[in-house]
Amino acid sequence: MSPATGHVLGVDSGGSGIRVALRAVPGSGPDLTWSSSVPVAVGERGIDARSLLGQVLPAARSLLARAGAQRCEAVCVGAAGMASLGADLRAVLPPALSEALGVRTLALATDAVTAYAGALGQRPGAVVAAGTGLIAVGTDLTAEGGWRRADGWGHLLGDCGSGAWIGRAGLEAAMRAYDGRAGGSHALLECLQAVFGPPPELPAALYPRADRPAVLASFAPEVARCAPADPVAAGILRRAARHIAEAAAAVCPPPPPRPGREDTSAATSRQAGLADPADEVYGGAHGDVRGTGEAYEVAVTGGLLRMGAPLLTPLHEELQLQLPYVRQVAAAGEPLDGALCVAEALLTDSLLLPADPPMLRVVC
Numbered sequence: 001m002s003p004a005t006g007h008v009l010g011v012d013s014g015g016s017g018i019r020v021a022l023r024a025v026p027g028s029g030p031d032l033t034w035s036s037s038v039p040v041a042v043g044e045r046g047i048d049a050r051s052l053l054g055q056v057l058p059a060a061r062s063l064l065a066r067a068g069a070q071r072c073e074a075v076c077v078g079a080a081g082m083a084s085l086g087a088d089l090r091a092v093l094p095p096a097l098s099e100a101l102g103v104r105t106l107a108l109a110t111d112a113v114t115a116y117a118g119a120l121g122q123r124p125g126a127v128v129a130a131g132t133g134l135i136a137v138g139t140d141l142t143a144e145g146g147w148r149r150a151d152g153w154g155h156l157l158g159d160c161g162s163g164a165w166i167g168r169a170g171l172e173a174a175m176r177a178y179d180g181r182a183g184g185s186h187a188l189l190e191c192l193q194a195v196f197g198p199p200p201e202l203p204a205a206l207y208p209r210a211d212r213p214a215v216l217a218s219f220a221p222e223v224a225r226c227a228p229a230d231p232v233a234a235g236i237l238r239r240a241a242r243h244i245a246e247a248a249a250a251v252c253p254p255p256p257p258r259p260g261r262e263d264t265s266a267a268t269s270r271q272a273g274l275a276d277p278a279d280e281v282y283g284g285a286h287g288d289v290r291g292t293g294e295a296y297e298v299a300v301t302g303g304l305l306r307m308g309a310p311l312l313t314p315l316h317e318e319l320q321l322q323l324p325y326v327r328q329v330a331a332a333g334e335p336l337d338g339a340l341c342v343a344e345a346l347l348t349d350s351l352l353l354p355a356d357p358p359m360l361r362v363v364c
Helices: 049-068 087-102 111-120 163-179 186-196 199-206 212-217 218-227 231-251 266-273 277-282 303-309 310-321 336-348
Strands: 004-015 016-024 032-036 073-081 105-110 124-132 136-141 146-150 297-301 360-363
Touching: 004 049, 004 111, 004 336, 016 049, 016 336, 032 199, 049 073, 049 087, 049 212, 073 087, 073 336, 087 105, 105 111, 105 277, 105 336, 111 136, 111 297, 111 336, 124 218, 124 231, 124 303, 146 231, 163 186, 163 199, 163 212, 163 218, 163 231, 163 303, 186 199, 186 218, 199 212, 218 231, 218 303, 231 297, 231 310, 297 303, 303 310, 303 336
Parallel strands: 004 073, 073 105, 124 297
Antiparallel strands: 004 016, 016 032, 105 360, 124 136, 136 146
């Protein structure tokens, strides 16, 4: 069998469960998939490798049997928390997957990297993964540039513009209306009462919850529903859009120097709302992909997009304002698609995304 043919496996593990997909390379048929709503356990050593293997190995064997195959040549595991909680995965998965599935090459990636690969494939640019939380990553595909990251610091320190952030801001506006303080929204107060009950009981119900970010994010759709008729709710979504665009701008690959000019004024000009005519010639502050004349691409992916026009309209405007020469594109796929993309690139020796631990670690 040629090294560039065989079957590859993608794994997407997160707080909502785990998904596995098998792809034949080359192949024109659909990927075979399996999913579970049971998330992988997290213990003293971080993400529990045996908990992950307990779901992935039976799923992989079942998918291989359906495909009439015996082994996986390459695997990419994308997991939420891989960078900070992945020590057990890094120690246990390489020998376990090699022994159980015949894996020759393994990539261990953060879910932000697989979200990037799912959205843009192996093209340079930036991706914001926005759901309950929020993280942005970008790369120019060079080893020197590696991966750039912004936010993803959790609902207490960051995740600005995320579902949890929007929900918390909406609940604050509701409580302001309950108190009679400025900045309150009676529309959001009515939503709070319908969803959570009497406002004075909300702190006791919310603060002890281990899943507090998810509870906060569950109120974000109420903000979107109120936004068309409520200026406070609409203002929350405009601020969320600004935060999302700021995260994208922070991780967009830096610009190449323009001929005969020092590259010092572009960011200042954008912040001041000023356009430099020379940017149109040379692709803008973040516009030129290593002198090719092609624009870097920016995509936003994740469940937050389901909020629709009340968020997406101001988000499009903010991205145009903060990154005027970057091309906005729709995400091509999801993190599971990204895991398959990386695994296939490992098999065909065509990986362009930078191997930059702890964001993306390749084990041969």
